[in-house]
Amino acid sequence: MRIGILGAGNVGGALGRVWTSKGHEVLFGLPEARGERTRKTLAALGSAARIGSNADAAAFGEILVLTVPWPAAHQAIESSGDLEGKMLIDCTNPLAADLKGLTVGLNTSAGEQVAAWARGAGVVKAFNSIGAGNIGHTDFAGLVADGFYCGDDAAAKATAKGLIADAGFNPVDVGPLRNARWLESLAMLWTDLAVNQRWGTDHAFKLLRR
Numbered sequence: 001m002r003i004g005i006l007g008a009g010n011v012g013g014a015l016g017r018v019w020t021s022k023g024h025e026v027l028f029g030l031p032e033a034r035g036e037r038t039r040k041t042l043a044a045l046g047s048a049a050r051i052g053s054n055a056d057a058a059a060f061g062e063i064l065v066l067t068v069p070w071p072a073a074h075q076a077i078e079s080s081g082d083l084e085g086k087m088l089i090d091c092t093n094p095l096a097a098d099l100k101g102l103t104v105g106l107n108t109s110a111g112e113q114v115a116a117w118a119r120g121a122g123v124v125k126a127f128n129s130i131g132a133g134n135i136g137h138t139d140f141a142g143l144v145a146d147g148f149y150c151g152d153d154a155a156a157k158a159t160a161k162g163l164i165a166d167a168g169f170n171p172v173d174v175g176p177l178r179n180a181r182w183l184e185s186l187a188m189l190w191t192d193l194a195v196n197q198r199w200g201t202d203h204a205f206k207l208l209r210r
C-alpha cells in the first residue's frame with residue numbers, strides 16, 4: 001500500500017521501518033523544521049524515507065497514519081487538507097506532561113476528537129497501547145503481542161487490521177471508535193508501568209478468550 005505517516009519519531013519511524021520492510025511505500029508528512037529524533041529516523045531509513053508536507057502525505061497515502069504528539073494533532077490534521085473519504089489510523093495518546101494521566105478521556109477520547117477534526121475520514125484507533133520499541137519486536141517468549149484497534153468504518157478497519165499484522169501484532173478488533181476511550185486508558189496503564197513503576201518497555205497486553 002501507499003501509506004502517508006504524519007510524524008517520524010518513535011512511533012512513525014518504527015511503523016515506517018516495518019512497513020517498508022514488508023513492501024509498502026511510505027511518505028512522511030513533517031514540519032519544515034525537524035527535531036533530532038526525526039532526523040535520526042530519516043537517516044536510518046536512508047533512501048526508503050520519502051518526505052513531504054502533511055498535505056503531500058495525505059495525497060500520497062491510500063491511508064494516513066497520525067503519529068504526532070497530542071498537542072500537535074489538530075494542526076497536523078488541519079494541514080493535511082480535505083480528508084473526506086480517507087482512511088486514517090490514529091496512534092496518539094493524550095498523555096499529561098508528567099505521564100501520570102490523560103488530558104482527554106472517560107466520556108470522549110483523542111480518537112473521537114481526531115474523527116471530528118478529520119471530517120469524513122474513516123478513523124481507526126491503533127498502535128497506541130504499546131511502546132513504540134515493540135513495533136516489529138512483538139514476540140514475548142513465543143506469545144505474540146496483541147494489536148488492539150477500534151473504529152466505526154468497516155473498510156478502514158479491514159485495512160488497518162492488515163497493517164497491524166504487517167507490523168507483527170496479533171490484530172484484535174475491540175469494537176467501535178468510542179472504545180478509543182479505553183484503549184487510551186490501556187495506553188496510560190502501559191506507560192505508567194513503563195515509567196512510573198519502572199518496568200521498562202518490554203511488556204505488552206494480551207487478551208485471552210475461552
Ligand SMILES: NC(=O)c1ccc[n+]([C@@H]2O[C@H](COP(=O)([O-])OP(=O)(O)OC[C@H]3O[C@@H](n4cnc5c(N)ncnc54)[C@H](OP(=O)(O)O)[C@@H]3O)[C@@H](O)[C@H]2O)c1
Binds near residue numbers: 029036070091130
Ligand atoms: N512513544 C511511544 O512508545 C508511543 C506508543 C504509542 C503511542 N504513542 C503516541 O504516538 C504519538 C507519537 O509519539 P512519539 O513517541 O512517536 O513522538 P515523537 O518521537 O516525539 O515523534 C513525533 C513526530 O511528530 C512530528 N511532528 C510534530 N508536530 C507535527 C505536525 N504538526 N505535523 C507533522 N509531524 C509533526 C515530530 O517532528 P519533530 O520532532 O521533528 O518536530 C516527530 O517526527 C504521541 O501521541 C504518543 O502519545 C507513543
